[in-house]
Amino acid sequence: MGLEPETAMPPILNVTDLRKSYPDGFEALKGIDLQIDAGEILALLGPNGAGKTTLISTICGIATATSGTVTVGGHDTIKDFRAARAMIGLVPQEINLEPFEKVISTVNFSRGLFGKPANPALIEKILRQLSLWDKRDSQIRALSGGMKRRVLIAKALSHEPRVLFLDEPTAGVDVELRRDMWEIVADLKRDGVTIILTTHYIEEAEAIADRIGVIADGKILLVEDKAKLMARMGKKELEVQLSQPITEIPASLVSDRLRLSDDGTALIYSYDTQSERTGITTLLSDVAAAGLVLRDVVTRQSSLEDVFVDLVHEGETR
């Protein structure tokens, strides 16, 4: 008898053919399949109304799925909801907090709700980590918007979840707080927490995610490793600035990858950084041979935002 094959770790979150329709017939989720490995950070990007929040709400039990299954740590979120939900923490998009409660009571309440006995040391650690310890006896209504968002994170972390959903956690917060949030997310990842983050800020996904998922019109368009996605879909452009404007590209230079800027002062060349030959050397010598005088040369890398816009556009035209 041979050795059993080494099995890969099962995903911590497994979403299979998840559908959600509303009584008016609107189909918010159209058969979502998604697998997320333990300890990774997945950024879910999508335009408004794409289904990001509905997907999170359905996984967490706030919305009822029309069909499909979701397991968290192998526990079905319907049949074994206690075990599944105990593993999940959720930071919602809206700042939903009771205004007259004290910070520490609302965080302790969240821990109790998840069936965990009081743990003052842990709650203190979380509040200190989020710079909330000094505000622990303040009423929620006395806090700033950014502080309230931190309270939501503290509540979600209070029961030590293994999977954390952050639904647009940095929407409307200042740059400093956004950076703080990224650090918090990085710390959680170090602690082995799996994080699913929805965001409108492409730079956020670019900065902290391991994988990128793109959702549009209730469908997942792709889920891919961020670096691979950028390499696969990221284009680079070379801008050859001319000392004198021209009205058209000389015949010897005409190519699919070359275009003239609107004001005629630059030739813009698109190329793939991954290919063996970029064609830059040939282009520059051809430009010189055509009698054009160069003023400057600039390169530009397409951002994740460009990739995202391209994907969503492709999804719409498909």
Added chain:
Amino acid sequence: MNWIAVKSIYIYEMTRFFRTLTQSFISPVLSTSLYFVVFGAAIGSRIQEVEGVSYASFIVPGLIMLSVITQGISNASFGIYFPKFIGTIFEMLSAPVSFLEIVMGYVGAAASKALFIGLVILGTAYLFVDFEIQHPFAMVGFLVLTCISFSLMGFIIGIWAGSFEQLQLVPLLIITPLVFLGGSFYSISMLPPVWQIISHFNPVVYLISGFRWSFFGAADVPIGLSLLAIAGFTALCLSVIWWIFKTGWRIRQ
């Protein structure tokens, strides 16, 4: 069973109550005192004894029931409506708690508050009139059951309500008339025969009658029927709440 969650909800709700303890305490004491001054001393002195007791003593169980029913409903309906209104209900729906645990937490707290008010009114009544409780255990039993059953009803109203106006609608338009017409301030036997028959369709009659029996040993309807009515009402409310959580009506998207 997630007992820690039940305890957390209960304590959270009770903390809200104790934050406003002065209002919670003074308001029922003041209104009960006014009832005794107006109905007991001013008007009651001109009314003959009812069922063998002075009118001022006769209205004590009805006054307690009036407050307990309205307090149970308003506390429980507000308790669950407020998280819905401000959006914090998401936490309850995403937590590993069953409908039974949520109900036990919220309804338990609302019923405790109503019971507290009921006992405060009972204590206030002793300051104005002399009376004895003939069946103290039955009195406590009826009081607790009424607190629980009407808190369950309040919980349903809180889930149903889509606005603060709707939250007030059912207590104002249905509950208050039923309680006032349920024999809080009079015996059903004092009504003309037709109205006596109509009154028997009012479920509150059975509660007040049973509760008054525990005080004075006299009742408008048999005590067994009163117990059956309150048990049936509690079972009906529990069934509705079970259905609400099963279907997610008005709480889950």
